[in-house]
Amino acid sequence: MNITVVGAGYVGLVTATCLAESGNEVICVDIDRERIARLQKADLPIYEPGLRELVARNLREGRLAFSCELAPAVAESAVSFVAAGTPSAPAGNADTGAVMRAAEDIARAITGYHVIAIRSTVPVGTCDQISEMVGRLTSHPCDVCSCPEFLKEGSAIEDFTRPDRVVIGSRSQRATAILKELFAPFVRTGNPILVMDPRSAELTKYACNAMLALRVSFINAIANLCEAMGAEIDEVRLGMASDRRIGSQFLFPGIGYGGSCFPKDVRALIHMAAEHDLDFRLLKAAEEINLGQRFLIVKRVKAHFGENLKGRTFAVWGLAFKPRTDDMREAPSITIIEELLAAGAAIRAHDPEALKNARRIFGDRITYHEHNYEALEGADALLILTEWNEFRHPNFQRIRASLKQPVIFDGRNLYNPELMRALQFRYYSIGRRPI
Secondary structure, eight states: OEEEEEOOSHHHHHHHHHHHHTTOEEEEEOSOHHHHHHHTTTOOSSOOTTHHHHHHHHHHTTSEEEESOHHHHHHTOSEEEEOOOOOBOTTSSBOOHHHHHHHHHHHHHOOSSEEEEEOSOOOTTHHHHHHHHHHHHOSSOEEEEEOOOOOOTTSHHHHHHSOSOEEEEOSOHHHHHHHHHHHGGGOTTSOOEEEEOHHHHHHHHHHHHHHHHHHHHHHHHHHHHHHHHTOOHHHHHHHHHTSTTTOSTTOOOSSOOOSSSHHHHHHHHHHHHHHTTOOOHHHHHHHHHHHHHTTHHHHHHHHHHOSOOTTOEEEEEOOSSSTTOOOOTTOHHHHHHHHHHHTTOEEEEEOSSOHHHHHHHHGGGSEEOSSHHHHHTTOSEEEEOSOOGGGSSOOHHHHHHHSSSOEEEETTOOSOHHHHHHTTOEEEOSSSOOO
């Protein structure tokens, strides 16, 4: 099938590539000419494991193409996926301007029956608004459907090709049949394709992200209570996770969630509720807990070294909001580093993938190091802010020899406290007794 994907960002690029990999002919369109020029050479603007290889192969085999010209792509396609960004507006609502403009351009370009599938995370009712707009702009039959993505950065290829479920929001049997055919190769093991009305599909995406954000904030609140009452979060978490009704996912304490989805989607859902005279106090509390969690390490650093950090240097391992990505959007590391800089500290930073993005944020206010041990040299302490696998079993002798003092502030609970005690480190983590 011929397919157009509008938006060559994270979601659009993964969607276009995976659909091409299953045999479709896909044109991915974006207005950013520099980005398109890079993608035409398989030079990816984002880091996602396995994606570069898939893009290169499908480019070579002619199933995937990149272009800045929307109309010719749409004219040749049966389906257009819209994967434009929906950033937070100042009031907290999702800004759907790019999505609406993309849908309008598609409507003007279609030459026959067409399906517009909204892949972007959009407020409830957006598909209905687009459907009404499209009906005014074209005489050709066109169905507008919601087709939300459930991709996790760092495992997006796996999530797309082996999804827990596919959600299709559609009121058209014809559009539903076409979208089911597109996604059928990815659910051969029996995972469901769930068909519902577009409003329910739009809300499903927000509800999923909000639930996961709630779990993160809940376990962080329990971790803080553990510290206050002398309990150990590792034991409490295990006791919770062993309950089949609860499970273990997203129950790891730390310095809070970040990224492009949870923060903006939580804010958008709070805003949507308010528009219908509902006070979503539960989500407001989750957001407040998450923001407060970022300051825990800063408080511990100041408790150990004093409020004035002038003359102190800290090594930071991990800048991305999570491992296996270079994404620093709303990363907790940004808040923590800014607070330390404001207190007079110097920062020596390392991340396996996010250094380029970090330079855009911090400029020359911190130093950047390609190797994690290099960042330790002359530092007063080590701060761990992202749980990359290569940080889990480091050479502690080398850490100790490089630091001025054997002090670690672990925002991701990577290390065993008893090992830290045996190695005579001062060790601060989340929800556990300090060593």
